Amino acid sequence: MSCIDEKYMKLALELAKLGIGNVNPNPMVGAIIVKDDKIIGRGYHKNYGGPHAEVFALNEASNNSKGATIYVTLEPCSHYGKTPPCVIKIIEMGIKRCVIATLDPNPLVAGKGVKILEDAGIEVKIGVLEKEAYLINHIFFKYISTKIPYLSLKCAITLDGKIATRSGDSKWISNELSRERVQELRHKYMGIMIGINTLLADNPRLNSRIAGGCDPYRIVVDPNLKTPEDYNFIQNNSDKKSIIVTSTDNLTNNKYQIYKEKYNITFIFLEKKRFLMKDILKKIGHLKIDSILLEGGKSMISMAFKEKVLDGGEIFISPKIIGDSSAISFFDGLIIDKMEESIKLKNIKFKVYGDNVSLKFRMS
Amino acid sequence: MSCIDEKYMKLALELAKLGIGNVNPNPMVGAIIVKDDKIIGRGYHKNYGGPHAEVFALNEASNNSKGATIYVTLEPCSHYGKTPPCVIKIIEMGIKRCVIATLDPNPLVAGKGVKILEDAGIEVKIGVLEKEAYLINHIFFKYISTKIPYLSLKCAITLDGKIATRSGDSKWISNELSRERVQELRHKYMGIMIGINTLLADNPRLNSRIAGGCDPYRIVVDPNLKTPEDYNFIQNNSDKKSIIVTSTDNLTNNKYQIYKEKYNITFIFLEKKRFLMKDILKKIGHLKIDSILLEGGKSMISMAFKEKVLDGGEIFISPKIIGDSSAISFFDGLIIDKMEESIKLKNIKFKVYGDNVSLKFRMS
Numbered sequence: 001m002s003c004i005d006e007k008y009m010k011l012a013l014e015l016a017k018l019g020i021g022n023v024n025p026n027p028m029v030g031a032i033i034v035k036d037d038k039i040i041g042r043g044y045h046k047n048y049g050g051p052h053a054e055v056f057a058l059n060e061a062s063n064n065s066k067g068a069t070i071y072v073t074l075e076p077c078s079h080y081g082k083t084p085p086c087v088i089k090i091i092e093m094g095i096k097r098c099v100i101a102t103l104d105p106n107p108l109v110a111g112k113g114v115k116i117l118e119d120a121g122i123e124v125k126i127g128v129l130e131k132e133a134y135l136i137n138h139i140f141f142k143y144i145s146t147k148i149p150y151l152s153l154k155c156a157i158t159l160d161g162k163i164a165t166r167s168g169d170s171k172w173i174s175n176e177l178s179r180e181r182v183q184e185l186r187h188k189y190m191g192i193m194i195g196i197n198t199l200l201a202d203n204p205r206l207n208s209r210i211a212g213g214c215d216p217y218r219i220v221v222d223p224n225l226k227t228p229e230d231y232n233f234i235q236n237n238s239d240k241k242s243i244i245v246t247s248t249d250n251l252t253n254n255k256y257q258i259y260k261e262k263y264n265i266t267f268i269f270l271e272k273k274r275f276l277m278k279d280i281l282k283k284i285g286h287l288k289i290d291s292i293l294l295e296g297g298k299s300m301i302s303m304a305f306k307e308k309v310l311d312g313g314e315i316f317i318s319p320k321i322i323g324d325s326s327a328i329s330f331f332d333g334l335i336i337d338k339m340e341e342s343i344k345l346k347n348i349k350f351k352v353y354g355d356n357v358s359l360k361f362r363m364s
Numbered sequence: 365m366s367c368i369d370e371k372y373m374k375l376a377l378e379l380a381k382l383g384i385g386n387v388n389p390n391p392m393v394g395a396i397i398v399k400d401d402k403i404i405g406r407g408y409h410k411n412y413g414g415p416h417a418e419v420f421a422l423n424e425a426s427n428n429s430k431g432a433t434i435y436v437t438l439e440p441c442s443h444y445g446k447t448p449p450c451v452i453k454i455i456e457m458g459i460k461r462c463v464i465a466t467l468d469p470n471p472l473v474a475g476k477g478v479k480i481l482e483d484a485g486i487e488v489k490i491g492v493l494e495k496e497a498y499l500i501n502h503i504f505f506k507y508i509s510t511k512i513p514y515l516s517l518k519c520a521i522t523l524d525g526k527i528a529t530r531s532g533d534s535k536w537i538s539n540e541l542s543r544e545r546v547q548e549l550r551h552k553y554m555g556i557m558i559g560i561n562t563l564l565a566d567n568p569r570l571n572s573r574i575a576g577g578c579d580p581y582r583i584v585v586d587p588n589l590k591t592p593e594d595y596n597f598i599q600n601n602s603d604k605k606s607i608i609v610t611s612t613d614n615l616t617n618n619k620y621q622i623y624k625e626k627y628n629i630t631f632i633f634l635e636k637k638r639f640l641m642k643d644i645l646k647k648i649g650h651l652k653i654d655s656i657l658l659e660g661g662k663s664m665i666s667m668a669f670k671e672k673v674l675d676g677g678e679i680f681i682s683p684k685i686i687g688d689s690s691a692i693s694f695f696d697g698l699i700i701d702k703m704e705e706s707i708k709l710k711n712i713k714f715k716v717y718g719d720n721v722s723l724k725f726r727m728s
Contacts, residue, residue, distance in 0.1 A: 158706065159679060159723070160525030160693055167701045305687065315523065317681060319709035319723060323669065323698040325689075329524055334687040337531045342522065345683040348719040355712040357721055359523070359683060 002128070005071070005099050008032050008039075009129045012071045013101070015044040015053070017136055021187040021214060022047045025290035027074055027140035031057040033095070035068035052077065054086040058093050066094035073133045075104040075126075078113040087116045097123040101133030105144050138362070139189075142311060143290035148281050150291040153313030154185055155301060156356075157330050158320045163297060166326040168201055177353035178316040183209045185314065189293040191217035191243075191284065195300040196226050205232050206295075217289055219243045221300060223275055225250045229258070240264045243287070245280050247272035277307045302333050305343060312347075312362035319355050366492070369463050372396050372403075372435045373493045377465070379408040379417070380437045381500055385551040385578060386411045389654035391438055391504035395421040397459075399432035416441065418450040422457050430458035437497045439468040439490075442477040451477045455484040463489045465497030470508050502726070503553075506675060507654035512645050514655040517677030518549055519665060520720075521694050522684045527661060530690040532565055541717035542680040547573045549678065553657040555581035555607075555648065559664040560590050569596045570659075581653055583607045585664060587639055589614045593622070604628045607651070609644050611636035641671045666697050669707060676711075676726035683719050 016030030023045050031053035033041035041064075043056025054076055058065055076086035076098070090098065098117050103126060104110050117124050134141060139150040156174035157163055164170040172179070186192060186208040194204070199220050206218040218241055220227060225246045227233055233242055243266040250256050251269065259265040268283045270276075284292065294304055294313070304310045315330075336342055345361035352358075380394030387409050395417035397405035405428075407420025418440055422429055440450035440462070454462060462481050467490065468474050481488050498505060503514040520538035521527055528534040536543070550556060550572040558568070563584050570582040582605055584591060589610045591597055597606055607630040614620050615633065623629040632647045634640075648656065658668055658677070668674045679694075700706055709725035716722075 157523070158525070159521070159681075159709070160695060161523060162525070165700050165703060165706075169702050171703055173703065302687070305685070317523075317721075317723075319712045319725060320703070321669070321695055321707040321709070322700050322703075323666070323695045323707060324700045325693065325696050327700065329689065331524060331685055331687045332689050336529050336686050336688045336691065338533050339529060339535060339537065339684070339686075342529070343685040343687060345523070345685070348683045350714065350716050350721045352714050357681075357714045357723070359681075359721070361683060 004037070005125065005128045008034055008071045009073070009099060009101055011039070011042075012073050013129060013132055013136060015042055016073045019045045019047070024048065024139065024190045025143055025288055027137045029053040029072065029074045031073070032071045033057045033061040033065060033068050034071065035061075035064060040064045040068060049082045051083055052086050054090060055083070058089055061093070067096045069097040069099060070095050071099045071128075073101045074137070075100050075102065075109060075111075076113045076117070077104070077109050078116050079109060085113075087113045090117065091120045091122065095122060097125070099125045099128050101127070101129050105141050138311070139291040143285070147285045149191070149285050149289050150311045151281060151294060151304065151309055152185075152189060152291065153294045153301065153304065153310055153315065154182060155295070155313075155330050156316040156318060158318055158322050160321050160323060160327075161329050162322045162327040163330045164328040165322055166324055166328070168328070173318050173320065174316045175318065175354050175356050178318075178356045178358065181316075181353060181358065185293055186216055187214065189216060189291040190289045191219050191292040193219040193221065193292050193294050193296060193300070195296040196220060196222040196224075197299065198295070198297045199227060199231065199233060203231050205236065215239060215241060216293070217241045217243055217287075219245060219284065219292065221245045221280065221296070223247045223272060225253055225255050227259075229255075234259060234263050234265065237263050237265060240266070242266065243268060243284070245270065245283075247275065277303045277309050281309060298328055298330060298332060301331050305331055306333065310363055312360070315359045315361075316353070317357050317359065368401070369435070369489065369492045372398055373437070373463060373465055375403070375406075376435045376437050377493060377496055377500060379406055383409045383411070388412065388503065388554045389507055389652055391501045393417040393436065393438045395437070396435045397421045397425040397429060397432050398435065399425075399428060404428045404432060413446045416447055416450050418454060419447070422453055425457070431460045433461040433463060434459050435463045435492075437465045438501070439464050439466065439473060439475075440477045440481070441468070441473050442480050443473060449477075451480045454481065455486065459486060461487040461489070463492050465491070465493050469505050502675070503655040507649070511649045513555070513649050513653050514675045515645060515658060515668065515673055516549075516553060516655065517658045517665065517668065517674055517679065518546060519659070519677075519694050520680040520682060522682055522686050524685050524687060524691075525693050526686045526691040527694045528692040529686055530688055530692070532692070537682050537684065538680045539682065539718050539720050542682075542720045542722065545680075545717060545722065549657055550580055551578065553580060553655040554653045555583050555656040557583040557585065557656050557658050557660060557664070559660040560584060560586040560588070561663065562659070562661045563591060563595065563597060567595050569600065579603060579605060580657070581605045581607055581651075583609060583648065583656065585609045585644065585660070587611045587636060589617055589619050591623075593619075598623060598627050598629065601627050601629060604630070606630065607632060607648070609634065609647075611639065641667045641673050645673060662692055662694060662696060665695050669695055670697065674727055676724070679723045679725075680717070681721050681723065
């Protein structure tokens with residue numbers, strides 16, 4: 001039985017992943033309904049605020065649901081949110097058995113769905129492919145429990161760990177295949193964050209160029225409000241997704257008024273004397289942005305590593321060597337005597353992109 | 365037919381590779397004898413000066429050889445060297461057809477073997493899996509045609525391209541799996557070369573720790589003859605494989621006399637004002653050392669890159685970050701403004717060793 005349960009849960013997880021990038025800050029969820037070892041219904045959470053996976057699956061199975069088993073990657077909801085509770089529909093449709101990968105970490109739901117199902121006489125099994133289900137929703141699990149966005153690093157480095165030459169040239173360190181992968185990453189995270197130096201150097205558009213991709217929030221950390229008015233970041237804000245993180249000193253700055261009123265830029269203010277990444281993240285969390293891809297340069301990356309706020313990331317390594325001590329490293333500023341004191345990235349996975357390799361890591 | 369030929373040549377290449385590390389400066393060669401689509405003989409060149417692959421294969425096939433096809437990864441020899449010419453034996457044993465992967469680049473042999481076989485009425489086919497056969501013997505092909513050893517880099521770096529902390533600590537950058545692989549590399553190359561700084565810092569034994577592994581020549585580049593008498597490099601020289609590369613200034617140095625006479629150290633002298641890697645390599649080539657693994661630190665690696673004398677190498681990348689601009693980079697000293705001017709490693713292959721990845725490259 002457990003083998004069969006894993007088989008169907010795996011399919012439910014595959015379905016869940018189809019929601020990537022479109023459901024945040026909701027979780028990705030997949031559901032499959034099985035009767036007499038045949039799949040009679042399937043569904044996944046397609047977009048934020050839309051029907052849940054269970055609803056699609058139950059609708060497909062229709063009257064056949066009676067006596068069937070439902071596989072869901074996350075505990076079915078029991079509260080009235082944007083949609084009616086799924087547990088009610090599961091009971092009403094006559095489901096006999098419910099297999100769940102992970103309990104919902106949302107305090108509004110956790111365990112309550114299971115209890116309602118069990119009270120209605122449905123056999124409930126919990127924890128099938130739990131780890132896999134947790135990993136596909138690591139963003140959701142972190143955000144729901146901390147309200148702090150999941151912070152993921154993306155950078156492209158040479159073999160000698162540089163992100164640009166001494167003159168600031170970085171075109172191109174990584175190859176085309178790697179750069180395509182970055183577009184996928186931009187789709188996965190709700191926001192992209194860079195520092196003012198990267199903005200000034202590249203005047204980037206920070207959009208997702210994959211078909212059907214939803215553009216992320218664009219966040220620039222700009223303590224002294226140096227962002228120029230004619231840059232893409234200010235001019236291309238019809239979706240109102242440009243956010244500037246700056247110091248409270250700029251509350252009286254003329255630019256602030258113009259950017260806010262004329263261009264609908266969102267502002268986050270921090271005290272200049274305590275301009276910390278963890279405070280930035282907390283304030284971004286308040287905006288219901290559950291995940292950020294950090295694409296910044298040396299100062300942003302160094303800040304994130306030093307404050308230990310990175311949750312994971314993907315570093316693209318290119319077989320190029322600058323060999324110039326004045327070239328710009330991706331991270332700097334520590335004083336390390338012993339190798340034991342060095343930063344160790346964890347849960348490493350490599351993926352080859354032609355002559356580049358990406359190193360994926362998760363810090364927990 | 366060509367499909368069948370490739371199939372058997374592939375097997376011959378696999379056999380050839382069994383000679384790795386034991387045949388230098390001879391090539392690795394494999395041979396297979398096939399009759400009625402059955403393998404009736406197989407052989408490979410096992411050790412320097414020993415019988416050739418063809419001899420083993422023909423001996424196994426014995427009288428059955430009559431009318432058979434022989435597959436050889438390198439043109440059979442036609443001259444009397446350490447062994448009698450293989451072409452004579454092939455003809456005598458009644459082989460009908462001879463399939464060859466690559467012609468011998470040795471001017472004493474090139475094309476001559478083929479001509480003798482053809483003159484004897486044997487059908488000869490050349491070039492089956494030629495590229496593969498060339499690649500397994502890239503050391504041999506380079507050395508035979510230039511008399512300059514094949515120079516391969518090995519180094520282990522952090523993600524930020526460092527080989528040691530500011531205090532010189534490098535234990536450990538790479539993981540155990542990577543370090544085991546290094547032992548295999550040491551077996552593959554005839555010599556290991558380091559700089560005096562690495563010698564002073566690590567007092568390394570520079571031996572091959574794999575079972576049945578042949579210890580390589582140990583070469584230290586030490587312009588000012590700083591190598592201490594009590595170090596492994598001097599003390600453990602019972603095999604007479606320790607070589608010091610130093611400046612002619614030390615011809616009158618007392619240490620030179622002692623190291624040479626008491627410890628049998630071999631010396632290579634260069635003018636101090638023209639202490640170039642390419643001259644070092646030329647002189648090492650005179651010692652019939654066909655290949656060198658460069659395990660040196662920053663100055664040696666920088667020298668090799670700047671003089672463009674590296675033929676290839678393997679760089680082990682570890683998921684650690686030192687993040688200290690005073691840590692020691694693996695290569696330094698260039699002034700690069702544009703990414704286009706950076707050094708591009710070629711023919712890249714990645715291999716994962718747990719949480720390390722190795723980047724193999726060949727510059728041609």
